[in-house]
Amino acid sequence: MALKDFMVKSNVQMMGHQTVGGYLAGPATFVIDPATVGDDTGTVEVKGNLQVNGTTTTVNSTTLDIADINITVAKGAGSAGAADGAGLTVDGANATLIYRSTGDKWVFNKAPFYNSDALLVASDLSIATDATPAGDGGISYDPSTKQFTYTPAVLSGLTGTTDDITEGTTNLYFTNTRADTRATLRITAADIGNLNNVDETGVANNKILKYNSTSSKWEVADDNGVALTDLSVTTGSASGSGTLTYNNSTGVFSFAPADLSTYLTSETDTLDSVTGRGATTTNDISVNTLASTIATGTAPLTVASTTMVSNLNADKLDDKEFTDIIAEATALAIALG
Numbered sequence: 001m002a003l004k005d006f007m008v009k010s011n012v013q014m015m016g017h018q019t020v021g022g023y024l025a026g027p028a029t030f031v032i033d034p035a036t037v038g039d040d041t042g043t044v045e046v047k048g049n050l051q052v053n054g055t056t057t058t059v060n061s062t063t064l065d066i067a068d069i070n071i072t073v074a075k076g077a078g079s080a081g082a083a084d085g086a087g088l089t090v091d092g093a094n095a096t097l098i099y100r101s102t103g104d105k106w107v108f109n110k111a112p113f114y115n116s117d118a119l120l121v122a123s124d125l126s127i128a129t130d131a132t133p134a135g136d137g138g139i140s141y142d143p144s145t146k147q148f149t150y151t152p153a154v155l156s157g158l159t160g161t162t163d164d165i166t167e168g169t170t171n172l173y174f175t176n177t178r179a180d181t182r183a184t185l186r187i188t189a190a191d192i193g194n195l196n197n198v199d200e201t202g203v204a205n206n207k208i209l210k211y212n213s214t215s216s217k218w219e220v221a222d223d224n225g226v227a228l229t230d231l232s233v234t235t236g237s238a239s240g241s242g243t244l245t246y247n248n249s250t251g252v253f254s255f256a257p258a259d260l261s262t263y264l265t266s267e268t269d270t271l272d273s274v275t276g277r278g279a280t281t282t283n284d285i286s287v288n289t290l291a292s293t294i295a296t297g298t299a300p301l302t303v304a305s306t307t308m309v310s311n312l313n314a315d316k317l318d319d320k321e322f323t324d325i326i327a328e329a330t331a332l333a334i335a336l337g
Helices: 176-189 271-276 322-336
Strands: 087-090 095-100 105-108 136-142 147-153 207-212 217-222 241-247 252-258
Antiparallel strands (some): 087 095, 241 252
16 A cells, blocks of 8 residues: 555545554644534544643533532642633623632622521621620521521620730730830939949039039039028018918018017106006116105105215205205204214
């Protein structure tokens, strides 16, 4: 049998089986049409694996049956990101079931149903939050209203320890050790206790720290108490109830001294007012004129002294006139010889 190429320029009908040692080549559109020819009927049967190498595979059948129980899409994708967008699309309804690698989930763009009942989705529910849980944590359904009712569990009286809590990395629960460590860090950062921000020049016994606003530092100074120059003081006249008040809005102390309007620095009294305070005194009394209005014969003035008093003028002595005293003195002198 000669092995030669041949060409048939008309239809060829062959009876029996044909064996091809190479491949079948044809035009851009290659048609296999089993009987009855021309009416899209008949069956093409491939006894073996079918591999279609191309970009598009179109099946214009009204019924598609696949015996395989698991269909693989995104074949050859090396990661979830490479398979992102794989799924099923229903033409005309724009209904899709798409895989999304973000969140590793299937995404429906239509509400899913079971038979004629919609499956629950968040937008289909009317949910109210109960801020005071009390109950057994059960869910009940009312078919007349088609509403679910959730009775939260009773959460009061729960017991436990922090050992049962999974602790995070930022908001930690309190312990004495953590509090002590934190306090030490903050005190160290603030330089408290070592006077790093204080000028220690001139440190000595009985010195104090006084703030210097010019240098913005605490400096060693003498303990001179509170001077008027340290205060904002206004000196007023003596009046008031003797009280000291402070105005925290102005930072000023106000002192209202006692009323001293009746206080005397000197006093002049008459002898009768002095006598009324006490008839006896050991002090000297100096007067320009000593006059008495006491009745005659009652010894208005008694001098208990042997010292001679010069220039003592009196109208009478012991109720006697001056002439009477001279006469008696002369008579006495004559009697004594």
